Amino acid sequence: MENLSLDASSPKGLVSLVRNVGIEVGPGEVVGLVGESGSGKSQTALAISGLSPQGVRRTSGRIWCDGEELSALSESELHRRRGAKLAYVFQDPMSALNPTMRVGRQMADVLRRARPQLDRGQIVRAAHEILAAVGLTDGAWIMRAYPFQLSGGMRQRVMIALAYGCRPALIVADEPTTALDVTLQAQVLDLILALNGQVKSAMLFISHDLAIVRRICTRLYVMRKGEVVESGACAQIIASPQHEYTKTLLASARAKEAIP
Numbered sequence: 079m080e081n082l083s084l085d086a087s088s089p090k091g092l093v094s095l096v097r098n099v100g101i102e103v104g105p106g107e108v109v110g111l112v113g114e115s116g117s118g119k120s121q122t123a124l125a126i127s128g129l130s131p132q133g134v135r136r137t138s139g140r141i142w143c144d145g146e147e148l149s150a151l152s153e154s155e156l157h158r159r160r161g162a163k164l165a166y167v168f169q170d171p172m173s174a175l176n177p178t179m180r181v182g183r184q185m186a187d188v189l190r191r192a193r194p195q196l197d198r199g200q201i202v203r204a205a206h207e208i209l210a211a212v213g214l215t216d217g218a219w220i221m222r223a224y225p226f227q228l229s230g231g232m233r234q235r236v237m238i239a240l241a242y243g244c245r246p247a248l249i250v251a252d253e254p255t256t257a258l259d260v261t262l263q264a265q266v267l268d269l270i271l272a273l274n275g276q277v278k279s280a281m282l283f284i285s286h287d288l289a290i291v292r293r294i295c296t297r298l299y300v301m302r303k304g305e306v307v308e309s310g311a312c313a314q315i316i317a318s319p320q321h322e323y324t325k326t327l328l329a330s331a332r333a334k335e336a337i338p
């Protein structure tokens with residue numbers, strides 16, 4: 079992503095949400111995007127594949143994924159790329175799942191789009207495999223279930239399973255563990271790291287928690303008020319933050335005793 083700027087229309091006129099943001103994530107790399115609430119992390123993530131909410135508009139910038147310029151594609155072309163070339167994992171998996179459709183049917187729909195070479199039987203087998211890979215061994219039950227019948231932790235595992243099952247070039251995870259309790263958080267982070275080691279997707283991991291980001295990311299971008307204020311190797315930034323705002327973020331993580 080190069081030079082991304084986003085505006086939103088409001089009753090008071092146009093307001094700037096994001097300015098000149100550049101982010102790069104290599105294959106197999108887990109890169110963090112951190113910043114306080116409202117700094118523009120989610121808007122940046124949504125803009126990658128044209129998912130910006132109504133009223134939000136890209137005023138500058140170009141976005142590439144796997145050698146293709148996403149920012150030059152039409153809405154329907156972008157729709158086809160989602161799942162296949164890039165996948166999202168959101169904080170609230172309930173919002174990404176259809177409540178009226180069994181989990182298995184939704185998984186099959188996504189897998190069919192992402193991996194059209196698979197036949198019906200292979201899709202079912204792939205669904206079982208990817209559920210097993212995230213520790214959901216009773217795949218038959220899960221696939222028959224409706225989303226509300228699963229626990230929050232199970233739903234998030236299903237979303238992560240689906241994202242990796244599509245083997246996309248890029249996975250964007252927007253606060254994927256924020257809604258989970260601390261024990262589950264740790265398990266899901268380990269899971270993401272393990273799967274990323276196997277599938278080698280590029281991963282953009284969004285969080286406002288430096289302690290979490292430090293555990294799983296090699297590089298880091300820090301956003302504040304719609305701009306990237308600092309970026310670099312995670313260890314380097316944590317050892318010697320340059321920007322005042324990064325120092326504040328670090329101090330608050332340390333206050334929670336999350337970082338020694």
Ligand SMILES: Nc1ncnc2c1ncn2[C@@H]1O[C@H](COP(=O)(O)OP(=O)(O)OP(=O)(O)O)[C@@H](O)[C@H]1O
Nearest residue numbers: 086095114115116117118119120121122131133286
């Ligand atoms: N649909 C929308 N229309 C206009 N402005 C929006 C819309 N959604 C969010 N915003 C504004 O965009 C800015 C950035 O919001 P964004 O959701 O990207 O923040 P964030 O960094 O993801 O925060 P959080 O950590 O709370 O998730 C905020 O000022 C927010 O009020």
Ligand SMILES: [Mg+2]
Nearest residue numbers: 119120121252
């Ligand atoms: Mg957000």
